Amino acid sequence: MDEIRVTIDGKQLSGHPGMTILELARENGIDIPTLCYRPELSLLGACRICVVEVEGSRTLVGSCHTPITPGMVIHTHSPKVLETRKVIVELLLASHCGACFMCDKANICELRQVAAELEVGLPRFEIKKRYYPIEDVSPYIERNLSKCVLCRRCVRACRQIAKRDLFAVAYRGFDAKVVVDSDRALDKEACRDCDICISFCPTGALSKPRKLSEEKKGKPLVITS
Amino acid sequence: MSKVATNPENLLARLKQAQDRLGYLPEECLAEVARSLNMPLSEVYGVATFYSFLSTRPLGRNVIRVCKSLPCYLKNSRMIVESIEDKLGIRPGGTTPDGRFSLALVNCIGACDIAPAMLINHDVHGDLTPRKISRILQSYE
Ligand code: SF4
C-alpha cells in the first residue's frame, strides 16, 4: 500500500491509506483532545472537540473521522483551533448540569479534564440546563442523564461491544436524550450487567448503583470499649 | 449513528404508513415495526420522536403546524401562535378537548416567501395575520 504524506504542525509525516488525522497525529506524539471518539467504537464525529485546521478547507474538520489525503497541511493547535475547541467545551458545559464539586465522578470525568486542559473558566453562556431525574430502577446501572453530553459512547458500546443494543438517541435538538425502548427506565431483563456502557461514559452520567450495605457485608459495626 | 443491519429507508416509510393509518404511532405499533425490521425498539422510537411529522401521541383531526424558524419569526410568527392559542385555548403540543385541532411548532416548511406560514394537515397557509387565522380555522371541521 502506498504511503500518504502529510504535514502536521510543520512536521512531515506519512501514514497508510484510510488512517485518520487523529490516528496519525497520536502515533507521532501529537495530542489532540477527543470526547466522543474511542478507538474501539465506530467513528461518529459528534462532539467536535477534536477539530483541526486543514489548509484549503473552508471549515475546521473533525480529526477523529477525517482520513488523511496526500499533501494535507494540518494545524492541530493554531489559535483558531484552540479558540474553537474552547467554545465547544464552553457550550457543552453551559447546558451540563450543576457544579463539578458536587459530582462523585469529577476527578475521573473526561469532560472536566478537557475543560481543564483548554483552560475553560467560568461559564460565559447562560442557557437552560438539561435536567432529568436519576434513573435507578436497574440494579446494574444508574443513569443520571442531566450529566449526559450526548457523545453516544454508551449507545455504540452497547451495540458494538456488548452486542445488546439497548440505547438509542430520541427526540431532537435540545431535547435529544439517550433512551431505552420507548424512553422507559432501564430494567434488569434488558441489561445483563456487563458494565461496558459505564466504563465508556466520559462523564458521571452512568455509574454502578452504590449499595452501601453490600460494601459492609459481614462486617457489623462492633463497638469495643 | 452507527449502521443498523436494516435499511433505515424502510423504517421511515413504515412509520409514515402506520401514522397515516392510525393517526399516530402507539407503542405497540413501534414495537411491531421494530420486530419486523429486526431493529431495537429504542432506535425506532428515536426516529419516531425525531421527526415532527410523526407523533407518538394521539393527535386531533386537524394538525396545525406553525413554522418557528427565523424568517417566519422575523415576520412575527409569535403573534400567529398567540392568536391560535387564544382562539383554541391550547398551547403547542396540545389538542382541543373536542379533538378538532392539535397545535405544533415546526421548523421551516419551505414557505418562507409567504412568511409567516403554517400548515394545516397538508395545506399551506401563508402571509398570516390574526384576522386571517379565524377564517382559516373555521374552514376545518
Ligand atoms: S450517558 Fe455517558 S456515554 Fe452515554 S451519551 Fe451520555 S455522556 Fe455519552
Ligand code: FES
Ligand atoms: S472526538 Fe472527534 S468529534 Fe468528538
Ligand code: FES
Ligand atoms: S422559515 Fe417559516 S417557512 Fe421557512
